[in-house]
Each structure stands twice: as C-alpha cells, then as structure tokens.
Amino acid sequence: MGNEIPAKGPFVQFDFEVSFTHGGRLEGQRFRLKEDGWEAGESQLAELLVRELQLQSVREVRIFNTETLRENDAEVEDAERRSSGMPASIIDLSHTIAHGMETYPGFPAPQVSDYLSHEASKGRYAPGVTFNIGRIEMVANSGTSIDSPAHRYAGGADVAGLPLEVTADLDGVVVRLAGFTGRAVLRQHLEGYRVSNRAVLIETGRGRSWGLHGYFEEHPYLTKDAAAYLRDEGALLVAIDSHNIDDTSDPDRPVHTILLDAGIPIVENLTGTEQLPDEGFRFTAAPMKIQGMSAFPIRAWARITDGAASASRQHS
The missing domain is CATH 3.10.20 (Ubiquitin-like (UB roll))
Structure with missing residues (x-):
C-alpha cells in the first residue's frame, strides 16, 4: 500500500x-x-x-x-x-524509593516497614482475608521530589499550598544537554528553547547514574543567571535530573532563592527524560496535599500529546 x-x-x-x-x-x-x-x-x-x-x-x-x-x-x-x-502514552519520570537507600548525602535513609502485615492481620477478618498497612519514615527531599517556596522562605507556600496550575498537566519542554562539558547549565544553554508558561525539564544525563557511586559528586546544576532567565521568561516549573539544582558548594543557593521567590516549584532527581520528545507532552509533578511540608517526593510523569514535535528549538 x-x-x-x-x-x-x-x-x-x-x-x-x-x-x-x-x-x-x-x-x-x-x-x-x-x-x-x-x-x-x-x-x-x-x-x-x-x-x-x-x-x-x-x-x-x-x-x-x-x-x-x-x-x-x-x-x-x-x-x-x-x-x-x-489515551496518550504516559512516561514515568520518577526514581523508585526503596528501604535503606541513599537519597541525599548525609540524610537518613528511608525506612519502609509494615504497620500491619498480612500475617499479623489474620483472624481480624473473614477466613482467608488479610490486609497490609505499611508505614514509611523518610526525609521529605527523598527521591524525585518537589520544592515549594517554604523550602527556602519561612512563611512561604508549602506543598499543600502549591497551585495545581504550576504542578499538574503543564505544557513541557526538554532542554537536552546530555554530553555537554562542564557542570554549570548556563543561560546560553536555555536561550534556544521556548520556556514561557511551560515546565522546563533539564536533561543532563545524570539521571542515568542514579544509585551509582558518584551520583552525588560533581553534579550538574543551574547558574544564577540561568535561573534569572527562566524566571524572567515566565517558566512555570523547573526540573533537573540531578540531586540539586544549585551548586552545593555555594551556600547562597541562588537558584532556589530566585525560582522559589518567584513561586516557581523546583523538581530534582528527575529521570527518564530521554523517552520524551523535545516538546509535545504534558508534565505533572503534583505532591500530596500535606500542610507543613516544604518539599515532598512525587510521582512525576509526562503524557505524550498528539502531534508531538521532534524538536523545540526556535529557528531564526
């Protein structure tokens, strides 16, 4: 045919x-x-x-x-x-959190256990009917997680106060930097992409090293100028496949300071962006609605939309 x-x-x-x-x-x-x-x-x-x-x-x-x-x-x-x-394809962009794993240098590992096991629940219900009720103790910034303004600013909106308009079903764009030399993501790396009113996903390739020795060392990060550019261009959310969007050797944490002050949520430890088109997808990173939490793990995903484009760079 x-x-x-x-x-x-x-x-x-x-x-x-x-x-x-x-x-x-x-x-x-x-x-x-x-x-x-x-x-x-x-x-x-x-x-x-x-x-x-x-x-x-x-x-x-x-x-x-x-x-x-x-x-x-x-x-x-x-x-x-x-x-x-x-329905459109759904791509999972989250790391799995497992009992005892390292999720951030120096932070206690997640503790996953049973509050009520299937074995212990025997006799509480009809014969042959059992249930499991689990429990978990972990630092809020574990795995693929989202930062709210309260993470940086006392009195800022916590994860319960994040509007769905900046965490769910957002038009997305992937900034592909896998293989780039150096660690700093510069303003120049971003200028060829249309980021206004979008979730901006920074792909450095570091996400593929999750769980490996060295994942937390010499990690990619955004510069202060790059963060200011994303704020000024009207990005709705910024995500990166690294454990911290800031250079952790810089105590000023300028990227968190700039983006969260503007109410732009930050997602860290993203993964799987190589499965996405450069654009033509809807991104969701909505946390549980828990008061008092400034950050929280998320199940981030993207829904591929019809007519997904093969590239998002603007051409002059």
Missing part, C-alpha cells in the same frame, strides 16, 4: 534493574538499544546495557518486558492511537 511506512532496522526495548556491589540500585523503563541483524537474549542485553551506560561494580542485571521494535514503530503506534481514540 502506498501509505505504508517502510520498516527500518530493529531495536530492542526493555525494562531493567541493576544492583551494585556497594548496595545501590538503578532502574529504567522502556530503555532502547538499536542493533541490526541479531536477536538479543537477556544475557546479551545485560552486557550491552552495562557497556552502554559504562556501569561499574555491577552485581546483577535483570532484564524484563523485552520487545523487539522497528525504528518507526513509535510513529505507527501514535497513528493507531490517534485513529482509535486510545
């Missing part, structure tokens, strides 16, 4: 979990590796993943939900989805 899209080289899409000898863990969803002319088994995919991400001190790699795709399958799926009325 004349309107068929010819198949290009195949690639493999899969989810993975990597554990390390030092106890950390790295997870990924819908990760893709392109390779022509072979059918990859799980052991081969594990070797390629370790090599591609340059991982070290790996203890175990688990590969699951493996699927072989044509290079243009995403285009075909989008066309079928639009014609059938299926």
Whole structure:
C-alpha cells in the first residue's frame, strides 16, 4: 500500500534493574538499544546495557518486558492511537524509593516497614482475608521530589499550598544537554528553547547514574543567571535530573532563592527524560496535599500529546 511506512532496522526495548556491589540500585523503563541483524537474549542485553551506560561494580542485571521494535514503530503506534481514540502514552519520570537507600548525602535513609502485615492481620477478618498497612519514615527531599517556596522562605507556600496550575498537566519542554562539558547549565544553554508558561525539564544525563557511586559528586546544576532567565521568561516549573539544582558548594543557593521567590516549584532527581520528545507532552509533578511540608517526593510523569514535535528549538 502506498501509505505504508517502510520498516527500518530493529531495536530492542526493555525494562531493567541493576544492583551494585556497594548496595545501590538503578532502574529504567522502556530503555532502547538499536542493533541490526541479531536477536538479543537477556544475557546479551545485560552486557550491552552495562557497556552502554559504562556501569561499574555491577552485581546483577535483570532484564524484563523485552520487545523487539522497528525504528518507526513509535510513529505507527501514535497513528493507531490517534485513529482509535486510545489515551496518550504516559512516561514515568520518577526514581523508585526503596528501604535503606541513599537519597541525599548525609540524610537518613528511608525506612519502609509494615504497620500491619498480612500475617499479623489474620483472624481480624473473614477466613482467608488479610490486609497490609505499611508505614514509611523518610526525609521529605527523598527521591524525585518537589520544592515549594517554604523550602527556602519561612512563611512561604508549602506543598499543600502549591497551585495545581504550576504542578499538574503543564505544557513541557526538554532542554537536552546530555554530553555537554562542564557542570554549570548556563543561560546560553536555555536561550534556544521556548520556556514561557511551560515546565522546563533539564536533561543532563545524570539521571542515568542514579544509585551509582558518584551520583552525588560533581553534579550538574543551574547558574544564577540561568535561573534569572527562566524566571524572567515566565517558566512555570523547573526540573533537573540531578540531586540539586544549585551548586552545593555555594551556600547562597541562588537558584532556589530566585525560582522559589518567584513561586516557581523546583523538581530534582528527575529521570527518564530521554523517552520524551523535545516538546509535545504534558508534565505533572503534583505532591500530596500535606500542610507543613516544604518539599515532598512525587510521582512525576509526562503524557505524550498528539502531534508531538521532534524538536523545540526556535529557528531564526
């Protein structure tokens, strides 16, 4: 048929979990590796993943939900989805928080346990009916989390006071900087993107190192000038795939100071932005509505919209 899209080289899409000898863990969803002319088994995919991400001190790699795709399958799926009325694709952009894991240098690790286990609940209900009630103790800035103005300013709006208009269903744009040299994200890195009235997601590539030794060291960050630019251009929310949007060696914390003073929420420890188009998606990072919390973990995600563009840079 004349309107068929010819198949290009195949690639493999899969989810993975990597554990390390030092106890950390790295997870990924819908990760893709392109390779022509072979059918990859799980052991081969594990070797390629370790090599591609340059991982070290790996203890175990688990590969699951493996699927072989044509290079243009995403285009075909989008066309079928639009014609059938299926909902848009949802991309998870959050790290998993696990018991005992390091989520920030010097902060206590999350403690996840049972308040009531299935075993302990036996006899409280009908025969064969059990329930689990969990409990967790953790620092609010754990995993993929959002900062409210109260995080920086006493008396500022806390996470319960963050309007949904700046945390949910926002038009989004990805600023792709993976592979850039240095650590500082400058104003010049942002100027080619349309950021007004948008969630601005800064992709440095650091998110792929979550759980690895060195994730918290020499991390990427925004400069004061870059933060002022995002404020002045009217960004609604700013997110980064690093554990801190500021240079942690600078006690002034200028980026938190500028953005939160303007009521612009900050999301840190983002992940998975490589699965997004540069634009053409709606971003959500809404926290639980808890009074007194200046920051809180979130389940950040993006919904791919129809007609997602392949690039968001403005062309003169």
